[in-house]
Amino acid sequence: MQPKPSIVHLPVYQPGKPVEDVKRELGLSEVIKLASNENPYGASPKAKEAIAREIENTSIYPDGAAVQLTAALARRYGVKPEQIIFGAGSDEIILMITRAFLSPGDETIMAESTFPQYKHNAQIENAVIIEVPLKEGTHDLFSMLHKVTDKTKIIWVCNPNNPTGTIVTADELEWFLSKVPASVMVVLDEAYCEYIEDPSFPDGLEVLKKYPNVITLRTFSKIYGLASLRIGYAIGRPELIRSINQVREPFNTSRFGQAAALAALEDQSFIDSCRRANLEGLRTLRAAFDRLGLESFPAYGNFIMVDVRRPAMEVFDELLRKGVIVRAGHRGYPNHIRITVGNPEQNGKVIAALESVLQEAKV
């Protein structure tokens, strides 16, 4: 029995190491995980209360169309309900988009390195993957545009880019979209947009008013702190959203995810405080890197990628032994590690651990 050829060589996704595993394997009592861009402040208490209330309905299927949550989000962003679809995380939306739009042989363009799920899912559909190297850690929209052919179906723009944390600006995106043929879908993945105050950052929802070939992806996993509940969404023009809906599993998001997301949307002060704390955390980390003489990419989300000037996997292992989990092993970045911005205590720990690892390397 053979699986389909397009998946034979696919790796199984390797998540950031769980805290519990590291504690057990290394006999550590305290471990912090700054590897998966989770919110160090957790979720809004209102979201947690909503989950508790929903427990009574555990045996009842969720509303597959997430009608209430869709209506709330439509109101919030001034779009029509038909423009919104929810997924089990935006990961699932990426899967559904490729399933609905990519046929074998279609071309799809993305940066290298960027969020791995675009490539992973496009490979499963037997699409032709065109990867365009980042330029100084940033999407090279000019080169990406020049890869467009009459076979191009989807272009992925991760903004800010994971893992580098850089953005394409509103002006750059506008230039790009004005040149991309209207028949090519541009997926703007804005998983971290709520963290950003910089006025040059484009608002994907404004962008898609002008460019109906754009789909914007967002998630409740990052600033909203609901990663375990698996709920994310796409906003786009109704015909595109309908096509994605045709391949959606009937009950793809849970009652808990929907209820928590609905409550989380109503607690804007929690989001504002997380955004401010994150900006402060970024400043702290940058100041420490300056002091240590380390260069990092301009970071806009809740993570920062820094050049540790040593093999990143070694630094990863040594940080792990000090009870700090980060991310390393990004293609094209053998000396960079990606650190999620933690709370002040966690940031202090990762800085101290990194400093001592780099110090030990010198002697």
Ligand SMILES: *Cc1c(COP(=O)(O)O)cnc(C)c1O
């Ligand atoms: C975390 C992340 C996602 C997916 O998050 P979900 O938990 O599946 O909603 C999507 N895109 C990027 C760039 C991410 O970093």
